Amino acid sequence: MSEKGTIKGSSIEEKLFTIRYKVDDISHLIIKDQQVCVKCETKECNDFCPADVYHWRELTTHVAFENCIECGTCRIGCPDANIEWVYPKGGYGITYKFG
Amino acid sequence: MDKFDAVVVGAGPAGAAAALTMAQAGMSVVLLERGEFPGAKNLFGGVLYRKQLEDIVPEFWKEAPLERLIVEQNLWIMGHEAVTKIGHRNEKFKDPLNCWTGMRVHFDQWFANKAVAAGAIPVYETVALELLYEGGRVVGVRTDREAGDLYADITIIADGVNSLLGKQLGIHKEWQPDQVSLAVKEQIFLPKEKILDRFGLEDNEGATIEFVGETTQGMTGLGFLYTNKESLSLGVGVMVSDLKKSRMKPYHLLEQVKQHPAIRKLIQGGETKEYAGHLIPEGGLKAVPQLSGDGWMICGDAAQLVNFVHREGTNLAMTSGRFAGEAAVAAKQRGDFSRASLAAYDRSVSESFIRKDLKKYQGLHGLLNEVDPKLLFSEFPHTMNAAAYDMLSVDGRSKAEKQKQAIQSIKQTAGGTMDLIKLGWKGWRAING
Numbered sequence: 060m061s062e063k064g065t066i067k068g069s070s071i072e073e074k075l076f077t078i079r080y081k082v083d084d085i086s087h088l089i090i091k092d093q094q095v096c097v098k099c100e101t102k103e104c105n106d107f108c109p110a111d112v113y114h115w116r117e118l119t120t121h122v123a124f125e126n127c128i129e130c131g132t133c134r135i136g137c138p139d140a141n142i143e144w145v146y147p148k149g150g151y152g153i154t155y156k157f158g
Numbered sequence: 159m160d161k162f163d164a165v166v167v168g169a170g171p172a173g174a175a176a177a178l179t180m181a182q183a184g185m186s187v188v189l190l191e192r193g194e195f196p197g198a199k200n201l202f203g204g205v206l207y208r209k210q211l212e213d214i215v216p217e218f219w220k221e222a223p224l225e226r227l228i229v230e231q232n233l234w235i236m237g238h239e240a241v242t243k244i245g246h247r248n249e250k251f252k253d254p255l256n257c258w259t260g261m262r263v264h265f266d267q268w269f270a271n272k273a274v275a276a277g278a279i280p281v282y283e284t285v286a287l288e289l290l291y292e293g294g295r296v297v298g299v300r301t302d303r304e305a306g307d308l309y310a311d312i313t314i315i316a317d318g319v320n321s322l323l324g325k326q327l328g329i330h331k332e333w334q335p336d337q338v339s340l341a342v343k344e345q346i347f348l349p350k351e352k353i354l355d356r357f358g359l360e361d362n363e364g365a366t367i368e369f370v371g372e373t374t375q376g377m378t379g380l381g382f383l384y385t386n387k388e389s390l391s392l393g394v395g396v397m398v399s400d401l402k403k404s405r406m407k408p409y410h411l412l413e414q415v416k417q418h419p420a421i422r423k424l425i426q427g428g429e430t431k432e433y434a435g436h437l438i439p440e441g442g443l444k445a446v447p448q449l450s451g452d453g454w455m456i457c458g459d460a461a462q463l464v465n466f467v468h469r470e471g472t473n474l475a476m477t478s479g480r481f482a483g484e485a486a487v488a489a490k491q492r493g494d495f496s497r498a499s500l501a502a503y504d505r506s507v508s509e510s511f512i513r514k515d516l517k518k519y520q521g522l523h524g525l526l527n528e529v530d531p532k533l534l535f536s537e538f539p540h541t542m543n544a545a546a547y548d549m550l551s552v553d554g555r556s557k558a559e560k561q562k563q564a565i566q567s568i569k570q571t572a573g574g575t576m577d578l579i580k581l582g583w584k585g586w587r588a589i590n591g
Contacts, residue, residue: 069413069416071407071409073428074344074409074433075433076433077430077431078432078433079431079435081194090376101402101405103402103405106405106406106407107340107401107402107407108408109340109342109369109407109408109409109410111407111436116554128341128434128435128436129199130339130435130436130437131319131437132401132435132437133342134320134332134334135334135335135338135398135437135547136335136401136402136498137290137332138402140332141478144320144424145322146192146285146322147192147226147285147305148285148302149192149282149283149284149285149301149302150192150193150194150282150283150284152193152199153197153198153199153513154193154194154198154264155197155198155199155200155262155263155432155488156345156431156432157261157262157263157264157345157389157431157432158198158200158201158202158204158261158262158263158264158266158434
């Protein structure tokens with residue numbers, strides 16, 4: 060069996076590279092209150108997001124909104140409902156080739 | 159100020175069905191879509207069934223972009239490096255035609271174009287930001303276009319699983335993590351001959367595999383592997399509440415699914431040309447909100463109309479969209495767009511297979527909440543595979559002894575005879591109560 064992470068196309072960067080994005084200048088995902096993230100014990104958005112949008116660094120939740128595949132998991136999954144989630148502007152965000 | 163008979167938010171299967179039904183009856187309809195084109199943001203497993211679409215577009219299979227006609231359906235019970243298979247192949251699936259694999263980007267464009275050809279006005283790359291109200295009734299939507307207010311007698315909300323408009327309407331609050339699953343999927347391309355050989359198919363035939371068990375690592379969920387013309391759709395969906403607890407990254411889960419020997423050998427040599435993810439509404443009947451009100455109706459995923467047991471969502475979406483369209487046509491004839499008038503839509507849904515199918519499985523959601531998912535999705539599949547291995551291994555022990563041991567281990571997994579009976583009873587009630 061191959062080791063995890065060694066197969067072509069297996070890293071999240073390679074996976075996201077298969078998706079066509081039209082990226083807006085402004086984020087459609089907003090952390091409502093960074094202090095809530097500081098107190099959050101699990102920081103589980105860093106794990107459950109299928110596109111690695113959320114990263115905890117230097118006491119701040121960083122939001123790589125340009126990776127977002129618009130699924131909505133973070134809005135529902137954040138234990139403190141601390142993510143303001145709207146759709147990207149019309150025509151922006153992901154465009155699937157197959158779906 | 160533009161005013162239309164109807165504005166439909168979302169050009170997926172529900173919205174397109176509604177728009178097509180209304181446009182065919184001569185109503186003026188705007189079909190809104192936030193993506194570059196209909197289907198741009200959409201994802202499903204995906205299997206398309208004949209019956210519900212045929213009611214909307216007769217003989218659609220002669221023109222719709224479909225992948226393969228399914229002649230074989232399988233359920234795999236996955237152990238760690240093992241699998242126990244249940245499957246059914248039948249030439250009868252060719253007549254009457256039963257179901258096909260498809261791709262939403264191709265299919266949704268085709269379907270929405272049907273509505274446009276019937277006269278619906280496409281307004282794509284446009285987000286519906288909020289509903290417009292007048293005297294307590296919905297009178298249209300505000301879009302993100304300049305001077306983008308659209309007024310209509312009827313607003314049909316078909317904005318998908320996240321349904322931000324449904325939330326604004328207050329008919330559902332936020333979905334809970336145990337009411338939705340996150341599915342991640344890859345489109346893995348292989349030469350056509352490899353697909354035919356590996357799955358024992360010819361020409362346009364296709365096969366589906368759904369798999370449950372240790373591949374979801376103790377989480378409530380399901381995997382799927384479907385054959386397309388020149389690709390395989392491989393995905394796994396898990397309940398968001400379980401995903402949260404597991405602290406697993408969804409794409410790592412998918413990578414590990416790909417390593418299962420039974421899967422690996424079917425996909426090997428393939429090239430992933432797309433990774434995708436989407437939520438699936440799985441709240442069941444209890445999560446279905448009020449479906450209509452003064453000036454509005456809500457359809458498809460936005461209304462949680464998904465039969466997750468039978469991986470049916472697209473057909474419930476199309477049928478609910480058609481019903482909403484028909485209710486709109488009748489309301490237009492009456493000149494009455496009140497809740498009382500549009501309640502005809504609720505009645506159509508109630509009397510159809512949609513509500514009946516959701517009702518059949520309404521207990522399942524409770525069962526999944528009550529029973530540790532590890533038991534159902536990991537320990538039982540493990541025990542079943544271990545028992546099958548034992549029964550089929552010739553090692554000098556008698557078959558009677560092996561059988562006794564198999565039954566013993568199943569009982570042990572459930573926590574004793576009484577618990578096994580209770581669990582069996584609960585399971586039976588959940589799908590037949």
